[in-house]
Amino acid sequence: xxxxxxxxxxxxxxxxxxxxxxxxxxxxxxxxxxxxxxxxxxxxxxxxxxxxxxxxxxxxxxxxxxxxxxxxxxxxxxxxxxxxxxxxxxxxxxxxxxxxxxxxxxxxxxxxxxxxxxxxxxxxxxxxxxxxxxxxxxxxxxxxxxxxxxxxxxxxxxxxxxxxxxxxxxxxxxxxxxxxxxxxxxxxxxxxxxxxxxxxxxxxxxxxxxxxxxxxxxxxxxxxxxxxxxxxxxxxxxxxxxxxxxxxxxxxxxxxxxxx
Amino acid sequence: xxxxxxxxxxxxxxxxxxxxxxxxxxxxxxxxxxxxxxxxxxxxxxxxxxxxxxxxxxxxxxxxxxxxxxxxxxxxxxxxxxxxxxxxxxxxxxxxxxxxxxxxxxxxxxxxxxxxxxxxxxxxxxxxxxxxxxxxxxxxxxxxxxxxxxxxxxxxxxxxxxxxxxxxxxxxxxxxxxxxxxxxxxxxxxxxxxxxxxxxxxxxxxxxxxxxxxxxxxxxxxxxxxxxxxxxxxxxxxxxxxxxxxxxxxxxxxxxxxxxxxxxxxxxxxxxxxxxxxxxxxxxxxxxxxxxxxxxxxxxxxxxxxxx
Numbered sequence: 001x002x003x004x005x006x007x008x009x010x011x012x013x014x015x016x017x018x019x020x021x022x023x024x025x026x027x028x029x030x031x032x033x034x035x036x037x038x039x040x041x042x043x044x045x046x047x048x049x050x051x052x053x054x055x056x057x058x059x060x061x062x063x064x065x066x067x068x069x070x071x072x073x074x075x076x077x078x079x080x081x082x083x084x085x086x087x088x089x090x091x092x093x094x095x096x097x098x099x100x101x102x103x104x105x106x107x108x109x110x111x112x113x114x115x116x117x118x119x120x121x122x123x124x125x126x127x128x129x130x131x132x133x134x135x136x137x138x139x140x141x142x143x144x145x146x147x148x149x150x151x152x153x154x155x156x157x158x159x160x161x162x163x164x165x166x167x168x169x170x171x172x173x174x175x176x177x178x179x180x181x182x183x184x185x186x187x188x189x190x191x192x193x194x195x196x197x198x199x200x201x202x203x204x205x206x207x208x209x210x211x212x213x214x215x216x217x218x219x220x221x222x223x224x225x226x227x228x229x230x231x232x233x234x235x236x237x238x239x240x241x242x243x244x245x246x247x248x249x250x251x252x253x254x255x256x257x258x259x260x
Numbered sequence: 261x262x263x264x265x266x267x268x269x270x271x272x273x274x275x276x277x278x279x280x281x282x283x284x285x286x287x288x289x290x291x292x293x294x295x296x297x298x299x300x301x302x303x304x305x306x307x308x309x310x311x312x313x314x315x316x317x318x319x320x321x322x323x324x325x326x327x328x329x330x331x332x333x334x335x336x337x338x339x340x341x342x343x344x345x346x347x348x349x350x351x352x353x354x355x356x357x358x359x360x361x362x363x364x365x366x367x368x369x370x371x372x373x374x375x376x377x378x379x380x381x382x383x384x385x386x387x388x389x390x391x392x393x394x395x396x397x398x399x400x401x402x403x404x405x406x407x408x409x410x411x412x413x414x415x416x417x418x419x420x421x422x423x424x425x426x427x428x429x430x431x432x433x434x435x436x437x438x439x440x441x442x443x444x445x446x447x448x449x450x451x452x453x454x455x456x457x458x459x460x461x462x463x464x465x466x467x468x469x470x471x472x473x474x475x476x477x478x479x480x481x482x483x484x485x486x487x488x489x490x491x492x493x494x495x496x497x498x499x500x501x502x503x504x505x506x507x508x509x510x511x512x513x514x515x516x517x518x519x520x521x522x523x524x525x526x527x528x529x530x531x532x533x534x535x536x537x538x539x540x541x542x543x544x545x546x547x548x549x550x551x552x553x554x555x556x557x558x559x560x561x562x563x564x565x566x567x568x
Contacts (some may be wrong), residue, residue: 002309003292003293004292004293006293006532037429044532045506046531046532047507047528047531047532047535048481050324050326050479052324053322053531054322054326054478054479054531055320055322055327056530056531065472081322087543095531095532097293097482097533108437126506137443144410185532216521217434220317220318221318221319221320221321222320223320223329223343223529223530224283224529224530226289226290226293226533227285227289228282228283228284228285228289228290228305229282229283229320229329229331229530230305230314230319230331230334231318231319231329231331232319232320232335233314233317233318233319234317240313241313241314246289258392
């Protein structure tokens with residue numbers, strides 16, 4: 001894995017992708033060149049200001065274009081920090097640190113099912129886009145509570161070449177139900193999950209009961225992103241605390257204590 | 261380039277800027293992002309006699325102008341530190357100085373860690389953490405004059421290396437504790453550790469931090485750190501390492517004018533790993549502009565009514 005890069009990056013474009021959800025493309029060639037699906041970056045406003053967000057926020061790298069040096073991020077407004085990120089416009093600058101963390105570990109020759117809840121979709125956009133020019137088969141299952149929060153499927157297809165199977169909890173668009181309902185295990189795929197904790201817990205139970213391989217990308221409050229502050233821990237299978245920034249964010253499900 | 265060197269704790273320092281304990285791991289984690297050997301030095305994550313698991317999440321959260329943390333001193337413990345962490349510091353840092361932050365539940369814990377490390381290569385001295393607010397009894401030594409006196413005296417018996425005591429701000433008169441450290445043989449003081457605080461998630465009606473409370477750091481505590489450094493300076497002649505909210509050369513210079521010989525940068529590293537070098541450059545620019553050396557600025561604060 002290459003060393004992370006610290007750089008100021010200009011916002012190229014930002015467009016609304018759903019309710020309170022934005023797709024941002026940044027000019028970050030160094031990060032685009034070396035990032036691998038499942039890795040993340042820290043994005044913040046630097047030290048000349050102390051308003052929220054003061055600490056940088058972790059984001060799954062949602063897509064890269066190495067030829068143009070572009071990195072894409074999926075941003076949902078959760079609080080003051082992400083709201084401010086969502087208000088950025090083309091030409092604004094963000095301080096980035098990345099790529100960081102452990103990526104998805106992709107075995108040769110097996111189909112992959114990316115299972116994303118909410119903005120947990122982001123790493124699978126990157127994964128599917130990367131697989132576009134390879135023989136690897138990637139299927140996307142994507143769940144949201146309601147239709148107004150569903151990331152534009154046309155944009156997903158444009159970025160990745162893959163049509164996601166969309167689930168909403170209220171059935172207001174796509175299929176009615178939970179992403180778990182759509183998992184097809186007939187070709188022995190590797191399951192990859194990212195999303196809210198209840199979804200990951202259900203997914204882990206599903207995979208364990210069926211003996212399927214599962215990797216999950218977890219999210220915990222983060223300080224440094226590089227393993228020094230030990231703030232972002234999750235419980236490992238042996239009971240010890242694992243740092244989601246350096247030992248994750250992608251873990252084999254068997255390496256964690258469940259439910260998380 | 262101005263003269264930013266210091267001579268303190270028996271050695272020369274190429275820069276007054278150190279990385280603070282708990283924010284730079286054991287050094288290696290930042291090796292690719294920070295030119296560590298151009299700094300004054302770093303203070304390791306706390307080392308305890310036995311490994312510590314630390315607190316449940318959330319361990320960190322943003323606060324206005326800073327952050328709150330309750331890591332719970334998770335660390336690898338003394339033997340693993342000596343085997344796995346110290347060799348990297350010894351092999352990779354030649355100009356930057358290393359202080360090992362030491363923590364314990366009991367006086368005996370502290371003594372065993374210090375004596376266990378004393379013969380090892382790869383570091384200059386100790387920073388004794390008597391002030392972590394995030395573990396049970398963590399402030400016991402730092403806020404108990406008698407316990408602090410016997411602890412410092414006991415540690416003085418164990419080592420001839422520089423012994424720096426990291427003070428808690430959570431006492432009515434920091435000068436009292438500074439004097440106790442001096443009278444019992446300490447070589448210096450670090451001022452200050454974090455302030456205890458709490459954040460509440462009003463939707464869940466629960467504390468945000470898994471440990472319920474935590475220590476508040478970052479720019480929000482800069483004026484308190486400067487004030488307590490100044491108070492400690494008035495109480496003792498021990499060299500002081502100023503800590504708390506530093507994110508620029510100008511911030512660091514406030515500590516220096518208040519009486520600090522060296523400074524530590526902590527939380528700001530999380531926002532921008534380049535900050536430590538920028539703090540050094542900012543101090544340098546000030547000294548150039550004012551045609552002074554750093555040493556001339558230590559404690560050079562002028563108060564209203566001082567003769568001009």
